[in-house]
Amino acid sequence: VQLQASGGGSVQAGGSLRLSCAASGFTLDHYAITWFRQAPGKEREGVSCVSTSGDSRYYLNSAKGRFTVSRDNAGNKVYLQMDSLEPEDTAVYFCAVPFHARTPLRFCVLDAGATEVSWDYWGQGTQVTVSS
Numbered sequence: 001v002q003l004q005a006s007g008g009g010s011v012q013a014g015g016s017l018r019l020s021c022a023a024s025g026f027t028l029d030h031y032a033i034t035w036f037r038q039a040p041g042k043e044r045e046g047v048s049c050v051s052t053s054g055d056s057r058y059y060l061n062s063a064k065g066r067f068t069v070s071r072d073n074a075g076n077k078v079y080l081q082m083d084s085l086e087p088e089d090t091a092v093y094f095c096a097v098p099f100h101a102r103t104p105l106r107f108c109v110l111d112a113g114a115t116e117v118s119w120d121y122w123g124q125g126t127q128v129t130v131s132s
Helices: none
Strands: 002-006 011-012 017-024 033-040 045-048 058-059 067-072 077-082 091-100 118-120 126-132
Touching: 002 091, 017 033, 017 091, 017 126, 033 067, 033 077, 045 067, 045 077, 058 067, 077 091
Parallel strands: 011 126
Antiparallel strands: 002 017, 017 077, 033 045, 033 091, 045 058, 067 077, 091 118, 091 126
16 A cells, blocks of 8 residues: 655656656545655655645645646545756656545645644655756
């Protein structure tokens, strides 16, 4: 049971990438999803999240207006469309499910340090490299 992020690559500043988060061993429609990223030497940070219905979506301030999160529950995937990419977006991107007391959450959680929230179903991330 895990999530697998894919779709990363190398682009120039101003370019776009579409990341996919696919579930293996379970269906995504009962789980909120958070996209994280981690750059070398930096802490992991939440980039975007989406609730089970897709009605609630939140973004890191620096991603607002440039990134769009969406989900295809029928296709068992969540996407992160990233436009107007900047060199500061360079990182490994992961997707994960937020939990509280071993119960998966249906609502959106973006803060990586949120109280009493943990994340699971991590898979291998996908590298995004943006050159200036």
